[in-house]
Amino acid sequence: MRRYYNDTISEKAFLPKMESKRFSDRLIQFQYLKKEGLQRSHYLLDMGCGWLRAGHLFIRYLEASHYYGIDKETAALDAGCAGMCLLELENKYPQLYLCEGEMDFELPAPPCGYDFAIAQSVFTHMAPEVVEKCLTNVLSVMKPGGKFFATFFEHPEHKLSERHRNRHLEYSRAMYPSEYFSDLAKKIGVSQFEYRGTFGHANNQRMLLFVK
Numbered sequence: 001m002r003r004y005y006n007d008t009i010s011e012k013a014f015l016p017k018m019e020s021k022r023f024s025d026r027l028i029q030f031q032y033l034k035k036e037g038l039q040r041s042h043y044l045l046d047m048g049c050g051w052l053r054a055g056h057l058f059i060r061y062l063e064a065s066h067y068y069g070i071d072k073e074t075a076a077l078d079a080g081c082a083g084m085c086l087l088e089l090e091n092k093y094p095q096l097y098l099c100e101g102e103m104d105f106e107l108p109a110p111p112c113g114y115d116f117a118i119a120q121s122v123f124t125h126m127a128p129e130v131v132e133k134c135l136t137n138v139l140s141v142m143k144p145g146g147k148f149f150a151t152f153f154e155h156p157e158h159k160l161s162e163r164h165r166n167r168h169l170e171y172s173r174a175m176y177p178s179e180y181f182s183d184l185a186k187k188i189g190v191s192q193f194e195y196r197g198t199f200g201h202a203n204n205q206r207m208l209l210f211v212k
């Protein structure tokens, strides 16, 4: 994993994202975490941050350097960086990192650990072994009592679609029964696991909470 920032990219990389019809999913994430107690002084890990759809809101809200965004796609981080310039957020010094592959979860973290983490629409692209490693490693860099929220597509049987054509190393849709996550939470040993269910996501994803 390596630190990432691109200040040469043009805003053209960002503007098509702004027009995307899934833009509403950014506000849901931000409001959800605020309702759960996210404060300006907290440290947040945005796992699979993509083009900073919600990241821009978190960066603006949190104290400088308290937002960490991780992704494996250069193009997504480039669009996120272009958006940051356009929105004049560079002085909030977000910590962006590029993974070296789909199993690179050697996560950077502040010395005190993270208070919150979110992976929205990320387990929805991962095979079970990737989900397990991601969850294990995210929890390892959280404060005791830190909350990790993750969304998934619920289905009675686990199913993986074909690989994405335009992105490296991920499935276009991965579905899981909720028991998969409760079993995983027991196996990894979280202090609390909650199936939160629907939360207003446009594609009807479900919310999970893992507490360290």
Ligand SMILES: C[S@@+](CC[C@H](N)C(=O)[O-])C[C@H]1O[C@@H](n2cnc3c(N)ncnc32)[C@H](O)[C@@H]1O
Binding pocket: 025, 047, 048, 049, 050, 051, 052, 053, 054, 070, 071, 072, 073, 076, 099, 101, 102, 103, 104, 119, 120, 121, 122, 125, 126, 130, 167, 170
């Ligand atoms: C549908 S996007 C969601 C982005 C963001 N969380 C949001 O809500 O806009 C899924 C993101 O997860 C990232 N991702 C998927 N598998 C990953 C992995 N193994 N490691 C890091 N990022 C991953 C993808 O590159 C993509 O940017």
